[in-house]
Amino acid sequence: MTIKNLLVTGGAGFIGANFVHYWLAQHPQDNVIVLDALTYAGNKANLDMVADNTNMTFVHGNICDTALIESLIDTHQINTIVHFAAESHVDRSITGPDAFIETNILGTYSLLKAAKLKWIDEPKAQGKEPLVHRFHHVSTDEVYGTLSATDPAFTEETAYAPNSPYSASKAASDHLVRAYHHTYGLEVTTSNCSNNYGPYHFPEKLIPLIIANILQDKPLPIYGDGQQIRDWLYVEDHARGIDLVLQSGRIGENYNIGGNNEWANIDIVKLVCKVFNEKFATNPELAEKYPLAKAAMAGKAETLITYVTDRAGHDRRYAIDATKTNDELGYVPAESFETGFAKTLDWYLDNESWWTPLL
Template sequence: MKSLLVTGGAGFIGSNFVLYWLETHPEDKVVVLDALTYAGNRENLKAVEDDPRFYFVHGDICDTALVEMLLKEHHIDTLVHFAAESHVDRSIDGPDAFIETNIIGTHSLLKAAKKVWIDEPKATTGEMLPHRFHHVSTDEVYGTLSPTDPAFTEETQYAPNSPYSASKAASDHLVRAYHHTYGLEVTTSNCSNNYGPLHFPEKLIPLVITNILFDKSLPIYGDGKQIRDWLYVTDHARGIELVINNGRLGECYNIGGINEWANIDIVNLVCRLMDESFKNNPELAKQYPHAKAAISGESASLITYVTDRAGHDRRYAIDPKKSNDELGYQPVESFEAGIRKTIEWYLTNEAWWTPLLDTSK
């Protein structure tokens, strides 16, 4: 039986992880700590609000005293750290929040974990408490790839190109340092782009879906040929589970979808599947009367090319061989099936995403 503290557990990936963990680990307890900034949403956790194994705390990871209290009060033995500012465009416009949350916040968690799990018990019993600090990172810390470069491995040199990826790289290094210097029992996972239900609508795939429903333009940066490796969010949760349960201490594990797509090809796929959805279900035209292009089977006509963003990385690709070989990790969801599930979720959960549109960019 584990007692988990999940930071950022009301966000997209964090909430999907919490729902997955409570479903697959019926004896475990999960405490969520989330500051509920723009991308954190209590509604994401509505399905488990009344579960006696679940406890929510509205608070900031930079509040070290709060984190220490939660670790002690709930007898936490596993900390899963999702909390992060993660939108590249926002990091370009306002990097300060990324430094505060991703670097200072991660250090706050590490300090609290070291004190509660190592320093205090060693002072009384001479032994540290059993524990695991799992840090969730990104493939963006590795920089960018050319079309012919091999995919990122855990040995790839860090070369972050945005304030977001630089702040995540710094947090990765802090986690590593606390393991090597103080003996904190840590693991890190670097994932590729996630997609699926509960994704905040400023991100590419939900942005395309919701813009189509309002017949708004679908902005494509530059030539749209930037390539990303896409991972269904539940496959990511399964990968983290494997790292927590079976990963070697101090090690990093890449979790990828083995699924590279150019942005423009993804947008065209979503457009095609949206057109199919409206064609196969006439009721959608009544539910979304503004979706004129989708109703007429021409969602792709909304595609508009815009000026590329500053420092836009050309290609990311994850090599998950280490996770495959050591942990038996394999992504389960095919991309088209995952996109279909994602579209269906957005079409049937209008009440969830509509209030978020005014705060997205």
């Protein structure tokens, strides 16, 4: 395919919006249709910087509305679906799993049904070949379960062992995508990513939550002993990885996209505290802009750290082995944690008007 007409589900969310920004910059000839239900984590303001781009169209709607998906495929001649839309916060999945089952499983099923109908069934009924197409499903490393400190990192061959309602719902959606390829011939790829960080990250997740709380002198809640380990991936590197999968990935394959960057949660929090202590010490204007950040002004942001009861069933460690994606597609993260982390902190300091209303 030379010109892609992409339907990006969840394109007003954190990762989806960053992908839209990336794609329009890297592929200015393509058309991007953003579909988002604008639930609590979907924010149309995430797309403000591309709102005037005539190649981007925003549609407010739900992926569970199969008729809407069919209409969008027809109207915009969609030949590529990049499926980000998902409920993704583990804490919320523990207290309210229904939304995760509906969006992550039934929503993915709705998309698959519509794609199969429009790309395969209807052309066949007219005596034609299936349309050239791609359904790319964005998943998570959490479907693989948890690792000990000495276990090797997750590969694409690691058996699924989800431990939360969130990861179980994502595992189910992965299996549906696989089944639609093997049973019906839908041309699919799936990517499983590690923890993303970067601009537009909803401030209930670790890094943006810690940033916002330091700037407001609020406690920094740490689950358990804080030694849960995650592999951190700068969000634009994730978008680059998906681009490579769409360009060169083998149909029916899964690709791990990671940051080669494991950190314990408590060490991430201590790093944010250290950087803010230094920033407030060297930049007097920050104190004027963020007058509530008393601990950071005093060089003692770490005093805000507060240990809280651990989350039920909290996975100890995630780690991605992206060897397959590197060897087959040439994927290597462009950002080190130092460069990506610096960009992220500067973005939040410069965009208080974006994150304050979300708290």
